[in-house]
Amino acid sequence: MAAHTYCSGYVTNVHVHSGYAALCGRYGRRLRDLQYRYKDPATGYWHGGLVVADPVGHRNATRLFDHP
DSSP states (O other): OHHHHHHTTTOOSTTOOTTHHHHHHHHHHHHHHHOOEEEOTTTOOEEESOOOOOTTTOOOTHHHHHOO
16 A cells, blocks of 8 residues: 555556555545554644655655555
8 A cells, every 4th residue: 555655656577556446445544543643732732643655756655545
């Protein structure tokens, strides 16, 4: 799911296959709901859950869960 979401358009190899889009659609929201996240009352920022480092496209983890 991550390879399809964050590497499509940048990498063309066995790890980025259009068929993986179906996995994102099928499991993305369920995976999002399994995260443990909490809001820091002092700062108001959310913490926890899945973290993504995307230095090329500068996208966060939300893209993984809501990818079409």
